[in-house]
Amino acid sequence: MSWLRALRETARSGLTVERRRLDPVIAARAALGLALVVGFSLALFGPAVAASSAFGAFQAAIATFQRSWRPRPTLALASGASLAVSTFFGYLTGAHDGLFLALLLAWTFLSGLLWAAGPTAGIIASSNVAIMLVTVTLPTSVATAAGHAVMIFAGGVVQAALVVLLPVRRWGAQRDALADALAAEADYARRLRHDPVAPFDPVPLMTARSAAAVTPGQARRRPAELHGARGLAERIRPVLASLADPAVGVPEEGPERERVRELLAAAGAVLDAAAHAIRHGEPVVLPPPAVAALRTPDFSQTYARSVARFGGTLVGVALATAVVRFAHPGTYLSAALAVVCAFAMYLLMRTGYAAGQVFVAAYVVFLLGMEGAGLTQTVRDRVTLTLLGGLLAMLAYAVYPAWETPRLRGRLADWLAAVGRYAAVVTAWYADPAGTGSPDVREALLNTREARVAWQEAVDRATHEPVRHRGLSHAAAEQADHALAEFGRVAMLMEAHLPERGAPPVPAAAALAESLRRATERGAKEVRERRAPHWDDLRETLDVWSADPPDHFLLHKGAALLLEALDEVTTALTDSTRAR
Template identity: 70%
Template sequence: MSWLRALKATSRSGLTVERRPLEPAIAARGALGLALVVGFSLALFGPAVAASSAFGAFQAAIATFQRSWRPRPTLALASGASLAVSTFLGYLTGANEVLFLALLLSWTFLAGLTWAAGPTAGIIAASNVAIMLVTVTLPTSVAEAAGHAVVIFAGGVVQAALVVLLPVRRWGAQRDALADALAAEADYARRLRHDPVAPFDPVPLMTARSAAAVTPRQARRRPAELHGARGLAERIRPVLASLADPAVGVPKEGPQRDRVRELLAAAGELLDAAAHAIRHGEPVTLPPAAVAALRTPDTGAILSGPSRRAAVRLAALLGDVVETAEPRTETSPREAPAPPPEEATTEAAGSPAPTAPIGATRATAPSAPSEATEAPATPAPPPTRPPTRTTRTRPSLVRLAPVAAASMRAELRPDSPILRHAVRISVVTAAGYLLGAVLPFGHGYWAPMASVMVMRPDFSQTYARSVARFGGTLVGVALATGVVQWAHPGTYLLAALAVLSAFGMYLLMRTGYAAGQVCVSAYVVFLLGMDGAGVTQTVRDRVLLTLVGGLLAMLAYAVYPAWETPRLRGRLADWLAAAGRYAAAATARYADPVGSVCPDVREALLDTRAAKVAWQEALERATHEPVRHRGLSHAAAEQAEHALAQFGRVSMLLEAHLPERGAPPVPAAATLAESVHRATERGAKQVRERKEPQWDDLRETVTAWSADPPDHFLLHKGAVLLLEALDEVSVALAESRRAR
């Protein structure tokens, strides 16, 4: 993509206002906290202290809006405390330009490195630097600076207290994440009715997994219906794929396919019902038609072999999902059994299969994968003891500090995009600060404040936010300055206008950066106007300084970039290696059956998902970069992505039919697992070295099996499909080399 097209695309993205559901109650709570802090500080201490406390409360409320699964009060307190420390240190060095510039450089560099700990930490750290540039101009002595730091922290305390005292939809984010995962499974089931090999986006499941990690305190308070349903959704996905896929199931047309479509439709309706119940905390309303479809007794007469086993397993898992999604009270008899297992679950040997409350009877899946051992479905007794479950725990912020520090240290290497971001943002902020001091506009902090707020580790977000910042500032500053100079509002009216602007920012935060910046710019103008600071500064001065900051940010990325495009081959190789480990782990379990719960298979699947999402995010960022593909064209990337998706699908089918504990082992599976692992590891290395990958190990195994295939309905077919997918990867990369 050329620079002109890249600028057009990023500008359009930055100025886009999206239609998102608004959250007025949460926005009102944040504005209420800000109003309490400003009003109290204004009445007791005056406009300057009120401005400092307002910045603390404002930033703390923004922190609670970030996409984080940590308790919102914790985020508010962390934001208030870090901003208080930043402001106090900034004032201590503010009298000496050299010392302050050194602090600004080091503090901004650390803020850039903080992105290694996650986007929430990076955003809070960058905001601290931006607000510090403003607040250090308010106090006039060390004692006053300490007092300002105290009231800034108090603003965070007030916002944290309001989150506790005025809860809005407790556990709402976790409920939405789990409901979205179940809804994604429901949509997947419906799409499989028309496309038996439809792709599935694992992001909702990954998001739900992140939301499921809780602190010890949260674990004691988490609603019962948020336990276990995600683990069941994870186990349903391969069963749905196995039921629909004609490679291991029923023909593409005929009575069996019609029955499969009916079961998939019923699964979609039941999963939607469970998702709705979890999202709203209501009892599950079962669609009668879907329940009847799953209860139909002629499934065993229509379906046979792997498809019949998948149908029986699907009914059992859906029953568990419905039962888990029911809201429970402390006195409810349903509270006694432990929730269904999630990733870190172990089952006792010989324990019966999970049971489903959907039908009048519950069936167990056959213990062996061989069709010859298939027995008619029979009712199963309830489990003699519930399976054990390990809750995914999230460390506290104190315990997380060493982990975050280690992540930041790990980024101190020349090829790290996080390190490049830290260098860029620190240099640009210092340059903006010096330019703001030299230019004859006054209040030069507008330039470095704009730079530090728009800069991100990738090109697209930095340029999009720069354009949005300039546009939003132009509108917001013009409106606010016009109101101040025309109406000459008093101190308390300016405070009210600042709170109103903050409410607009909280309300519109999700709709786009440009819309939020209109309110933020007006907020800063009204807030600083309470003490007379910046009243004489014109719209032209503020907008030009913001433009200077945005241009510095854009120029820095052009001069010292961290392009994603040259790293695409590495991302693809990471995905290939992870997918190979997943396929090998699933295949190896046929040689050593341990039951359907296999921690090594589960961990390999999670690694594959993470590698796939990293590849997709990198590809999306590379799409808008003004650089050549350097060895991997967009067409080749799409073809390789499709091939690896098919490779992962075959691995998922292998996982869906894992033999039960005690089933007869298939020794040939160990050979296939080893050949898949060696082939993909060597192939990933060849991809990184810009060579055409070869799959000799897997090809030899498939060739040897063509004359004497293993005695299993899936292994030989799965090996052939895995090799075909890898060959497609080679074709995509070979065509990309020829196109250069």
Template identity: 65%
Template sequence: MSWLRALKGTARSGLTVERARLEPLAALRAAVGLALVIGAGLALLGPGAAASSAFGAFMAAIATFQQSWRPRPVLALASGLTLAVSTFVGYLVGASHTGLFLALLAAWTLVAGLLWAAGPTAGIIASGNVAVMLVTVTLPTSVAQAAGHAAMIAAGGVVQALLIVFFPVRRWGAQRDALADALAAEADYARRLRQDPVAPFDPAPLMRARAAATVTARQARRRPAELHGARGLAERIRPVLASLADPAVGGPGEGPGRDRVRELLAAAGDVLDAAAHAIRSGEPVRLPAPSPAVLKSPDTADLLTGAPLRAARRLAALLDDVLETARPGSGRTAAPGESMLRPTLPAMVPVVLTAVRAELRPGSPILRHAVRVTAVACAGYVIGQALPFGHGYWAPMASVMIMRPDFSQTYARAVARFGGTLVGVAVATGIVQVAQPGMYLSGFLAVVSAWLMYTLMRTGYAVAQLFVSAYVVFLLGMGGVRWDQTVPDRVALTLVGGVLAMIGYALYPAWETPRLRTRLADWIAAGGRYAAAVLDQYADPAGARRADVREALLAARDARIAWQEALDRAAGEPVRHRGLSHAAADGAGDALAAMGRCAMLLEAHVPDRGQAPVPGAADLAEALRTATGAGAKAVRERRVPQWDEVRAVLADWGAPGQGVLRGAAPQLLDSLDEVSEALRP
């Protein structure tokens, strides 16, 4: 993609307004918290302290809207307290010497950039705190005032946390949505299998549900019963659906047996949708009348035999368990020891340090982002101070808020921030000129702007920035700063910060395109390990560990998602494919997804521990491990992978395997051959 096309694409993306699910009650709660903080600050301490506390409450509320499974009060407290510390330390350093403050800004920004290694939520909160710190350090005029402002900022975070505790909005809503989305995705999968027995399935909803099900010990004691257990059932239903639909190992390709398979799949889709709706809303399950009768029809045994019949009965039993789990108030709440536990924030410190240390290597995109945003923020601060404007901190603040580890987001946010700022300050200026608001009316208008931002922030960065700009104009106006003292400076310096961010990425990029082969190789190796782990169950039903299959499956899913995310990021980069064209990437990805599906079909029919080992399974498992490991190395070295070991094992079998292996094993080899064909020059 050329630079011109890439810039057009990112500009269009940045200014796009998306339809998104809004959270008006949560936004109203956040705005009420902001109003309480501003009102108390104005009444007791004056406009300067009110502005500081308002920034603390504002950023704490933004933290609670991030995509995180941690309790929202914890996020609000973490944001408010870290911003308070940053403000106090920043004032102490900045009041004595500009050079020292620049060094502190560099250190703070570098740490914030590295915190992206711990995940986007940590990166966003850290970046936001650095940006807002640039504003809040200018408000106090003494050390005592700085301590007071820091205390007010922390109080803003505490107020938002207390409001979440005492006025919860849709308890466990994010976790309910994640689990319901997983069940709804499987319902859609069941319906697609009726028309296409080898339809693909994106595991992302299941992975999101797993992340949502990982809770703190406190959450585990309070989690509703309907959120405990359904995810595990959803994981077990997916391979049963695939094995029932696939003609190679499941129902017949045509005739009455195939018609019954389609009826079962349609009924499964209805049941899963009903369970998803019940879990999402917390209401009783309402089932379409025909579905249970179809799933438990006695004449299924007349139309299906062997593996398809076992899959049909297994499906009915699993769906019964899903319905039982989805009923509100049914079952029991899991004890902490029975749950997947998330460490507390203090316990996360060594985990985060390990993740950051792992990124301190040449070529790390996180390290490059940290260095890049540090250099741009420092340059923006120096330029902002040198330009004949007031409020020179707006340039580095804009840069820090704009920059992200990947190209598309950085450039899209730069365009969106400038466009939103231009419109926001224009609207706010018009209101100020017409209404001539005083201190309290300015505070009220700031709260209204923040409420609109909280409500609409998921519709796009440009929309959010529009209301953020208005919020800042009204908030500074609350302290007596005239609009003509802020608006021209903010617009000009936001443009400077955006341009610096774009130049910084262009000069020191972290392109995803050259790393695509590595991501693909990781998926090949992980997919091979998963298939081999499943085959180990056939080779030694009594001794093989079932947990090995689960661990390999999760690793393969992580590799697949990493590949897909990298592919999406690379699609908007102005970089040549460097040996992996779009067609090759799509073909190899489809083939590896098919290989994973074959392994999943085998997993659905793993023999019981009392059964005899399946001849040839051990040889095929070892061949897969060896071949996919060598194939991953070949992909990294820009060679076409070969699968001679797997081909030789299947040739030695004569007849292709035993039982389910008869249908699935050749499909594994076909998928690997398709990977090679896609990568062939």
């Protein structure tokens, strides 16, 4: 992709307003908290203190909107406390350029590190740095610094208290995560009706698994419908796949296939009904036709955010400045306008970065305009510094880019190694059904999902990068993706038919499991070293089986399909190497 096209695509992405379900009640609660803090502070302490407390309440409310499984009051308190500490040190060092610059560098570095802990921590930390730059322009001393910090933390406390006193959709994030997982499986069941080997996106199940990780105290308060459904959903997926796959199920055409399509459609309807009930906290209403059918007798965002931030800031500052210049709002009207802008930002923050930035910029203008001093300079400086910051960020990313394209082979190797371990663990279970392999199978499957998601995200980012491929073309990546997805699907089908504990073992499975493990680990190493992988050990194992195959059809057939998928990986990487 050329630089011009890449910039055009990222600019379009950054300025796009996404269609998302809005939460006006939650946005109104956040705006109410901000209004209470601003009104109380204005009445008792004046505009300067009101601005500080407003920043605390504003940032704490933003924290409660993040996609996190932690309790919302905890997020609000953490945001208020961290912002209070940041601004306190900012006040103390603001009069000394050298100290303030050192503090700013340290805080920025720490905020970057916190992104590794998760997007919620990263957003809170990054916002603290930005707000510290704004509030440091207010009059300061040690006493007033402590007072402002206390008021900032008080704003976070107010938002946390409102979340407790005015709850909206308790466990809503966990409900949505589990409902999305069930809805994804419903869609998967419907797609299998027309494509027996349709791929499955594991992200919803991974998200639901993260949402289910709660503390013992939360587990005691968790609604009954959030218990156990995720584990059942994970067990349903391989059953749906094996039901649709003609390799282990019914023929591709005929009355048996029509019955399979009927069962898949019914499964999709039941899963959708369960998802709806969990999302809204309502009793499950199963569609009668479905019940009858189942009753049988048997980091790329840099450019996009730079464009969005500058565009949104420019529009927000322009509109707010026009209102201030022509309407001349007083202190209290400016405070009210700031609250309105905050409400609009809370309401629209999930629809895109640009839309929220418009109201953030207007919010700052109205908030700092409560005193009526320095407004022109504030507006000019904010526009200039925003433009300068955006250009510097884009320039830095161009000079020292974190491109995903050169790392694609590493991501592919990670997925190959993970899916190879998964297939080896599944196969080893056939050799020792009385062992303790089931937990290992589940852990290996989850690791495979994480590796596959990391690969797919890297491919998506690399698609829009204005660089040539370095050893892995788009065609090779697509072919290798298809091959490893097929490899994982075959292993999943083998898992769906694991023998029960105490069943007769298949001794030949032990040799296959060890061969799979060694071959895929060595193959992953060869992929990282930009060599085409070879599967000689695995091929020798199957050659031995050709004379005396193991007494298990699925195991014999599955091993052959696994080798075919690995050969396709080799073909894709060989063609890519020759293309260089």
